[in-house]
Amino acid sequence: MAGTVESLENPKDTAERRGTSEILLKGTGYGVRMILPETKTDEDLLQEALAFSGEAARLTRGIGVVLDFQGRTISRAFLLRFLSEFVWTGAFRVLSWMSYNADTLELFRASGFSTGEPTAARSEKKESGGATLLLIQSLRSGQRVEHEGDVVLLGHMNEGAEICASGNVFVRGRLKGVVHAGMNGGEYSISAGQFEARQLRLGGKLCSSLGTEMEWWGKAVVISLENDSLVVRELKL
Structure with a gap:
């Protein structure tokens, strides 16, 4: 089953306030x-x-x-x-x-x-182009993870948490935070075991009008960007 989210906005048109006091974890090759x-x-x-x-x-x-x-x-x-x-x-x-x-x-x-x-960061990144970052835990409000590559979170992502990845993002549990996949451009996807996020980003597109009225709200989904629209498909996990 697939659905299309029509309301897409340019991130530059949406003002976001972020605290400067957060500790940022950024995935690297090393x-x-x-x-x-x-x-x-x-x-x-x-x-x-x-x-x-x-x-x-x-x-x-x-x-x-x-x-x-x-x-x-x-x-x-x-x-x-x-x-x-x-x-x-x-x-x-x-x-x-x-x-x-x-x-x-x-x-x-x-x-x-x-x-x-570290010198390993330069050589490894040149070879792999960004490895997958595996997080075996949940992310709480205020935590932000940034990674060059795919991010796999084997836990819940609570409201107020954020993941930014140059590749795909997969959240095995409940997704309530903000996810930005394909932050450097390209065709990538966001997958969640239970989708409950109010906004998300794929590439240069932002959707901030998500809510409980969506028929796939609270379900397992994979979301991709196709022809400038977000396409949502339900998953059977």
């Missing part, structure tokens, strides 16, 4: 880049990281992590607290410490940390 907000106080950042540590540990289990502090200036005292209370407690395998702040980068180097982009 593992995951954890991008930390630079506008929070040291204490607020540490508390947010601690609140996120359990989910982050599950997301990055068995793979390497690059910690990206962006332009944040950090002190040696904060670095020691971040190490002892977040990194070591969460047992993260840190591949590299990154920042475009010269003082912060110098502190990382003086502490004996690896800095810069």
Whole structure:
């Protein structure tokens, strides 16, 4: 059974407000880049990281992590607290410490940390073009995952969570968050075991008029972009 969603909008015509305080996990060829907000106080950042540590540990289990502090200036005292209370407690395998702040980068180097982009990211990405990111868990509100390739979520995606992928996105459980598949263009799809999202994006198209009146609401579906329209087909799982 297939249906077509007519109301498509250009994302540029829809204003979206996003908090700048979210911790962003971005899938890469070598593992995951954890991008930390630079506008929070040291204490607020540490508390947010601690609140996120359990989910982050599950997301990055068995793979390497690059910690990206962006332009944040950090002190040696904060670095020691971040190490002892977040990194070591969460047992993260840190591949590299990154920042475009010269003082912060110098502190990382003086502490004996690896800095810069891991070399494996460049060579692996050139060969594979982006591997599949498998997440064996659920995503809660405020979590955002970005990945160059396909994303498979073997759990629920709660309202307020977001997945952006250059490839396809598959959510095995309930999909209530925002998904953007094919964010770099191309023909990709979004699949869900139970679709309950109010909006979604495929390529450069945005649909924000979804609701319970849709006959396939709450069902298992695969959604693709065909002839500039979103085509929805029910799945038998």
